[in-house]
Amino acid sequence: MNKSFYKEIIAKLESLIRKEYVELILRGLILSLIIGITVFLLFGFFELAAYSKSIVRTILFFVFLVVVLASIVYLILLPLLKYFNVFGSRNYQLSAFTVGKFFPEIKDDLLNAIQLVSAEKSESYYSSALLDAAFKNVYERSKPIKFESIVNFSRVKKLLRSFIVLSFISVLSFALIPELRAASNRLLNFRQEFIPPAKFYFEIFPGNTEITKGGGVDIIIKIKGEIPKKVFLLTREEEQTNFNEHELKIDSTGNYNFSIQQLRSSLFYFAKAEDISSEEYQIKVIDHPVIRSLDVKVISPAYSGIPISQQKDNGNISALIGSTVQISLLSNKELKSAVIEFEDSAKIKLNSENNFVKGSFRIHKDNSYIITVTDLYDNDNLQPVRYFIKAMYDSDPAIEMVYPKQDLNLANDNRVPVEVKINDDYGFSRLTLNYRLSESRYESPQENFSAIEINFDKKVKEQIIDYIWNLTKLSPGVNDIFSFYLEIFDNDNISGPKSAKTQIINVRVPSLDEILANADKTQDNIQDEMQKTLEEAEKLKRELEKIDSDLKKNDQKLTWEEKEKIEQALDKFEKLQEKIESTSEQLKQMQNELQQNNLLSQETLEKYLELQKLMDEMTSDEFKKAMEKMQEALQKMNRNQTQDAMNQMKMDEEKFKKSIERTMNLLKRIQIEQKMDEMIKRTENIEQKQNELNEQTKQNDQNNQKQSDQLSKKQDEITKELERLQEKMQELAEKMSDLKDMPNEEMKKLQEEMDAQKNEELSGETSKDLKQNQMQKAQKNQQQLSENMKQMKQSMQQMQQMMQQENQMQTFTDMMRILDNILSLSKQQEELKDKLQRVDPNSSQFEQNIQKQNDLSKNLNKLLEQMSELSQKTFAITPEMGKALGNTKQKMNQSIQAMQNRNGSMATLSQGEAMMHLNEAAMMMKSSLESMMQGGSGGGGMMSLMQQLQKMSGQQMDLNNMTQMLQQMQQGQLSPEQQEQMQRLAQQQQLIQKSLEQLNKEAKQSGESKKIPADLENIVNQMKEVVTDMNTERLTDDLIQKQERILSKLLDAQRSINERDYEKERKSETGSNFTRNSPAELNLKKETQKDKLRDELNNAVREGYNSDYEQMIRKYFEVLQQQSTGN
DSSP: OOHHHHHHHHHHHHHHHHHHHHHHHHHHHHHHHHHHHHHHHHHHHHHHHHOOOHHHHHHHHHHHHHHHHHHHIIIIIHHHHHHTTOSSOOOHHHHHHHHHHHOTTTTTHHHHHHHHHHHHHHOOOSOHHHHHHHHHHHHHHHTTOOGGGGOOOHHHHHHHHHHHHHHHHHHHHHHHOHHHHHHHHHHHTTTSOOOOOOSEEEEEESOSEEEETTOOEEEEEEEEESOOSOEEEEEEETTOSSOEEEEEOBOTTSOEEEEEOSOOSOEEEEEEETTEEOOOEEEEEEOOOOEEEEEEEEEOOGGGOOOOEEEESOOOEEEETTOEEEEEEEESSOEEEEEEEETTSOEEEEEEETTEEEEEEEOOSSEEEEEEEEETTSOBOSSOOEEEEEEEOOOOOEEEEEEOOSOEEOOTTOEEEEEEEEEOSSOEEEEEEEEEEEEOSSSOOOSSOEEEEEOOOTTOSEEEEEEEEEOGGGOOOTTOEEEEEEEEEEOOOSSOOOEEEOOOEEEEOOOHHHHHHHHHHHHHHHHHHHHHHHHHHHHHHHHHHHHHHHHOSSOSBOOHHHHHHHHHHHHHHHHHHHHHHHHHHHHHHHHHHHHHTTOSOHHHHHHHHHHHHHHHHTTOHHHHHHHHHHHHHHHHTBHHHHHHHHHHHHHHHHHHHHHHHHHHHHHHHHHHHHHHHHHHHHHHHHHHHHHHHHHHHHTOOTTOHHHHHHHHHHHHHHHHHHHHHHHHHHHHHHHHHTSTTSOHHHHHHHHHHHHHHTHHHHHHHHHHHHHTTOHHHHHHHHHHHHHHHHHHHHHHHHHHHHHHHHHHHHHHHHHHHHHHHHHHHHHHHHHHHHHHHHSOTTSTHHHHHHHHHHHHHHHHHHHHHHHHHHHTTOSSSOHHHHHHHHHHHHHHHHHHHHHHTTOHHHHHHHHHHHHHHHHHHHHHHHHHHHHHHHHHTTOOHHHHHHHHHHHHHHHHHHHHHHHHHHHHHOOSSOOHHHHHHHHHHHHHHHHHHHHHHHHHHHHHHHTGGGGOOSOHHHHHHHHHHHHHHHHTTOOOHHHHHHHHHHHHHHHHHHHHHHHHHTOOOOOOOOOOOOOOOOOOOOOTTSHHHHHHHHHHHHHHHHTTOOHHHHHHHHHHHHHHHHHHHHO
């Protein structure tokens, strides 16, 4: 028989049998659970109803156990053993019968085949071929059929649903019936005897608990069930043996409350009502650790300079970020551990020893913390205090550029004074000046900034720092632009230094032409502005006259229309003054720029300063007071007061207009002198460039064509400068031709001389020669050009000196004549006064005296005309002189009016006052003449002092530059050669120091030191410090800055002398101004003129003036004689 068919069929039947057992096991498992739950539930309800004794509950429990075990054995264990074929044997014929019954296509064939195999094993009645055919037939038909599909799990599902329903009912029963839970508990604890439930029971809060010693507790008792009549609480402290009974009262909520305060020992308690008692509870009193003292020490970062702060029993902290906080505390008992817990969950463990704790942490941000201490029994401190940390941030430093606030041009000394204001809350670490070359025609601009560290006191939190930046070593060229800014760093070494920067300032190197062109433009603007202001002043004058005419009415009060017109006139006058202020500021800036670049002679600078004073007087307080009086009169609406104020305002406006006219005329003269300075500077500059080019030509390699071309280009630039010199000389000649008293003939000769030199042509030929490498011819022409420029400079200087001397002598002569007229007028007024005192007011001679006083008044008018004309040419005529003569005019008029009224005493009083004002004017004129003689005699004085300071400033500047060059070459320690250079520089500094000491001594002896605002002794002491540093070979940035500060103070002293020497308190009030023909020129070269002047002076002496005037007249004659001899 073919066994393979048989085995396959048996395997398929085995799968069917196993699946049937699986279904049977599952049904057995669920059924066992159902039986167990059902029996337990039934027994539970039985116990709920019977509340049986322990013996009954024991029987019920073991019955339940037997039922459950039997169901498990029969329903689960036996099928499981059969599944693994451990118990019993397989009945394949039964399984074949089931398959044939379920699958009609097989019917009984499978069963028959199985039976044949069984029969064949016992008896051999059937042939093997027949069995193989039978099995093959069955096998072929059963091959696609899965026998195990017969097994159906529907009964398992039904049982599962029954189990779920039963489980839900059980859970619901136990949940809703607490007594059932208790009954079940009694079943499970079958050996224990349970007392039947009382009518009520107690729920007690807080039950067993712990509290800190000295604390209190509230005991709350709730009664479930029937409410008894009386409820008692029985308590016993740990030391007691008997309970104390406390009757309790029910409250509105149905509860019984009892409060116990300040427990010192553990307490046992329970509730009792009728014969029913609750469980006994314990309130355990424990000794929690307590922080008795807390010490906090805050140590701020060292850089802040904040002192250490200590706090007692206060953990709230306000401190700088990076501060260290040291905590130390004392507890009431020995501790196991202590920890700081922060709000951000961070923790820091503290060191504990017995009951003492210490530790530290660092502040990084705002935070809060608690301190938790734990005793040896793991008890923590209750409700620890939360402390707060306020982190103080180190603010960024601040820096403000005080000077310069905007882009500026580099002065001739290559120095930029820098002033910055810095502040920070805790101090600084460093200050740097950062610079770069932004634009240049000679080299590539720099992208990155270079830094210079500035020394300063880093501990001062708010300060102004002055620093002089010397650009000499950067070799600035024309039109180069250097950009710079300053950066300050604070000293925050916790978060890292923070910084702040100033705005970027550009420093430009202007050309000589540019500086002079700007000055010309400014002067033209000033002339235009002043001309417009003069026209507006003239228009305002007409308006004031119209208003004054309207005010002469009989009405006591002003009308609103009149008030409005006056206010408009005041507003116009104020705007005119503002224009003058603006013009004055322009003039001052221009003068400063020219002075910084050494483009003004001392004489021209003096006149610019005088002009500045004159313009300042046009906006003086006197004008403002007059306007305030007018405003007050307008407020009162009083016609008489307003009319008086209007008269004063008309006078002020007239003086304002005359001052503008005078300023414009004086400015024209100063422009000519400045242009002369410009010509000298241009020739000097061209001569210097030509000499430098001569040297370069001598050293030129003739085979180097590129170098020759460069020399040719430089010569072309000189040619252009010569052309500009020619143009500027023509402009100067045109300006001089506008004034009659200028040396126009000499200027014309100077132009002819320059034309004859043909410098432009000569320079052009030189350029060609250089390009063609004809060096000898080029050098000869270059030498000729240098000599021409030198000669031209000398000629210009001679003409300038001659012009200044002639102007000074002419002014001196005119002032002497005016002084003579003043003294003569004063003498005549004195004689008339004496006569008037002896004449009867009713006599005919009285009328004659009136006529004589009128004649004196007319002579005074002529005198005023002379002064007015002279004031248009010189600053020697001061407003005070005009005011004195104006007062004289007023007193003479009062005298005439008094004589007309036959009031002799009043007339003589006015005449005496007129004579006093004449003498006052004469004294001022005399003082002015003495000042002129002192300056003209070359006798030193402040001029000499300033010249010496100017010389020392130049020496100090050269010394500073050499010192900085030596520092630049220094690498570490000074070499022996550099040490020798350092010693030589120290000797030069000492020489300058001694010169300054000598100058200071002479100034004190001559009384001139009071005029020097700067403290020369302080400068001398600073020089001594520098010499000491240099002798000890301390070549540091600090030494360089000391030298720069010395230079700055020398220059300040020089400028201050300029301003102080001409600083006078003036009141801008002048007498009436008239015009007359100018006097004839004073020509001392002609003998007849000298004789005529000598006669005039002798006549003046014979007039009988006092000894002071005689001495001054004789001295003036001596000065004229010396100057005429010199010419």
